[in-house]
Amino acid sequence: VSRRYxxxxxxxxxxETTEGLVPVELKSRNSLRSGPYAxxxxxxxxxxxxxxxxxGVAPTCGIIRYANxxxxxxxxxxxxxxxxxxxEAMRGARHSPSVHRSHAQPARCxxxxxxxxxxxxxx
Numbered sequence: 001v002s003r004r005y006x007x008x009x010x011x012x013x014x015x016e017t018t019e020g021l022v023p024v025e026l027k028s029r030n031s032l033r034s035g036p037y038a039x040x041x042x043x044x045x046x047x048x049x050x051x052x053x054x055x056g057v058a059p060t061c062g063i064i065r066y067a068n069x070x071x072x073x074x075x076x077x078x079x080x081x082x083x084x085x086x087x088e089a090m091r092g093a094r095h096s097p098s099v100h101r102s103h104a105q106p107a108r109c110x111x112x113x114x115x116x117x118x119x120x121x122x123x
Contacts, residue, residue, distance in 0.1 A: 002053040005087055011047040015063070021055065023047040023062045031066035040064050041073055045083045048075040 001008045011023035025044050031037070044062040052058040058080075064071045093099045101109075101120040109121045 002050055004053060005049060005084060006091065007046060007050060007087060009043075009046055009050055011044070011051075011062070014051070019060045020057055021051060022059055023051055025062070025064050027064060027066045029066060030068040031064070031071065036064045036066070036071040036073065042083060042086060044073050045075065045079050046087075049080055049083055052080070 012026045013024050015022045015024055023044065025040065025047065027040060041064070044064055048059050048062050052075075059075050061075050062073045064073060101118070101122075103109075104122065106122050109115060109118075112118065112121075115121050
């Protein structure tokens with residue numbers, strides 16, 4: 001838990017390396033050939049922020065383990081700043097009278113629990 005950032009969560013596990021503790025997030029699906037999904041990278045970066053807050057030591061990276069491969073995701077002050085901006089944007093959206101769809105993926109819309117009430121649904 002980070003009271004500073006209003007963030008809570010837990011990675012699937014931590015690995016102790018020569019560089020220090022590294023958060024690991026497991027995903028049952030395959031990764032893209034070009035890299036990890038942006039949402040998974042954001043989630044892992046949030047875990048890095050939480051680990052840094054809990055231990056006082058910033059991890060150098062995190063790992064996303066997909067069914068078909070793993071990706072090492074570097075963690076830096078810039079990555080922390082980016083996730084903090086995203087957290088602030090999400091917090092601001094909570095109080096907005098309307099929040100717009102943030103994707104162009106029909107499959108994602110079909111699986112959404114708000115589909116019936118969404119005026120921006122696609123597919």
